[in-house]
Amino acid sequence: MYYYNTRVRYSEITETKKAGILSVINYFQDCCTFESEDRGVGIKWLKQQGTVWMLTSWQIKVNRFPKYCENIKVSTWASGFKYFVGIRNFTIENAETGELLVYAYSEWAYVNSTTGIPVRRIPEEEIEAYGISEPLDKEFEKGKIIVSDESKMVKGEPIVVTEQYIDTNHHVNNGQYVAIAMSVLPEDILSQMDSLKGFRAEYKMQSVKGDTLYPYIYIPNDANSKNAAVILKDEHDKNRLIVRFDL
Numbered sequence: 001m002y003y004y005n006t007r008v009r010y011s012e013i014t015e016t017k018k019a020g021i022l023s024v025i026n027y028f029q030d031c032c033t034f035e036s037e038d039r040g041v042g043i044k045w046l047k048q049q050g051t052v053w054m055l056t057s058w059q060i061k062v063n064r065f066p067k068y069c070e071n072i073k074v075s076t077w078a079s080g081f082k083y084f085v086g087i088r089n090f091t092i093e094n095a096e097t098g099e100l101l102v103y104a105y106s107e108w109a110y111v112n113s114t115t116g117i118p119v120r121r122i123p124e125e126e127i128e129a130y131g132i133s134e135p136l137d138k139e140f141e142k143g144k145i146i147v148s149d150e151s152k153m154v155k156g157e158p159i160v161v162t163e164q165y166i167d168t169n170h171h172v173n174n175g176q177y178v179a180i181a182m183s184v185l186p187e188d189i190l191s192q193m194d195s196l197k198g199f200r201a202e203y204k205m206q207s208v209k210g211d212t213l214y215p216y217i218y219i220p221n222d223a224n225s226k227n228a229a230v231i232l233k234d235e236h237d238k239n240r241l242i243v244r245f246d247l
Contacts, residue, residue, distance in 0.1 A: 001133060002035035003075035005095050008066045016194045018065040021245075022182070024102055025058070025175040028090045031076045039129040043168060049123065052113045053086065054206070055174045059140045060104040060199040071095040079135035081127055084110045084118035089136040105140045113169070116206070145200050145242050147218050147229045156184040156215035159232075161207050171206040181230040181243045184215040189228050189245070198246035205240040207232075213240065220247070 012023040019027075036042040036053075046052055066072050073095040080087040090104040110122050147153070159180055167173040172180070178201060182190070207213060211234065218229040232241040 001075055001077040002031065002038070003073055004031060004034055005071065005073050008068055008070045008072060010068065013068050014194065017068040018194060019067075020065060020193055021060070021062075021196055021199055022175055022179055024060065024062075024065070024092065025178060027072075027074045027092060028060075028076065028104060028106075029173075029175060031074045031090065032088060035076060035130070041126045041129045045126075046113070050113055051110060051119055052169050053108045054111050054116075054169075054203070055106060056085075056109050056203055057107045058104060058174075058199065058201040059106070060102065061138065061140075062102050062196055062198060063099075064101055065194070065196075066092060066094075066101055072101070077133040078130040079133055081122055081132065084120065084122065086110065086122065086130075087135070091136070103136060103138055105136065105138075141200070145202050145229075145244050147231070147242070147244070152221075153216040153218045153229075153231065156217055159183075159213045159215065161209055161211045161213065163209055165207075166209055169206075171208055174201075174203065177201075177203065177207075177232070177241050178243060180213065181215065181232060181241060184217055184230060185228065185245075186217075186219065189219060189247070192247050193245070196245060196247065200244045200246075202242045203240075204242065205234070205238065207234075207240055 008019050012019045014020045073093045075091045078088050086108040088106045092102040093100055110119050165172045165176040213232045216231045227244050227246050229244045231239055234240055
């Protein structure tokens with residue numbers, strides 16, 4: 001297991017004085033990238049190999065969001081490797097009491113950084129560097145994200161990918177992808193994010209600077225509907241990102 005301790009900063013909170021889902025995603029991304037650098041298999045190593053780890057899916061469960069100035073412990077560990085796929089768990093705990101605040105399951109693909117094609121075998125050096133630990137003893141959904149009724153999705157205004165969304169892999173950053181999806185949600189849904197119970201994302205295709213994304217939004221229209229969803233498509237109507245917010 002790898003972890004780092006931090007304090008919830010003012011720059012990381014929403015108007016409710018809590019870290020929201022975007023900050024949680026950033027905590028998790030920071031944690032696994034810190035681990036890769038500290039274990040000698042970070043950006044420089046991957047560049048030499050001509051490879052990159054691409055996030056393919058998140059499942060994040062929220063007991064409660066971290067509060068402003070709360071001391072937290074962010075942890076991650078690899079729980080399995082198979083062919084070109086890596087499985088990784090994450091947790092956020094109160095650093096003083098050990099209270100579990102947020103936890104997650106994620107899958108990653110090891111791909112050629114030029115072609116985007118999965119590499120047949122993950123280098124032993126990386127598997128040894130990360131090690132394999134027991135998976136988190138929590139329940140997660142199996143299978144693909146199911147949107148309640150795609151026929152009722154509303155098309156939003158196109159969004160052009162600009163430089164602010166791009167990371168070192170020259171693609172839209174995982175967290176920025178989610179930020180784009182959230183930017184098209186109506187205010188009444190965004191106002192419920194403080195009580196978010198869970199979040200799922202599937203990254204279907206990467207996007208680069210200059211691409212245009214076409215959002216489709218699903219909003220629950222009755223009291224029995226417990227989730228909202230956004231699908232970002234390209235000009236060929238192919239899905240690039242699917243996200244679901246469990247309210």
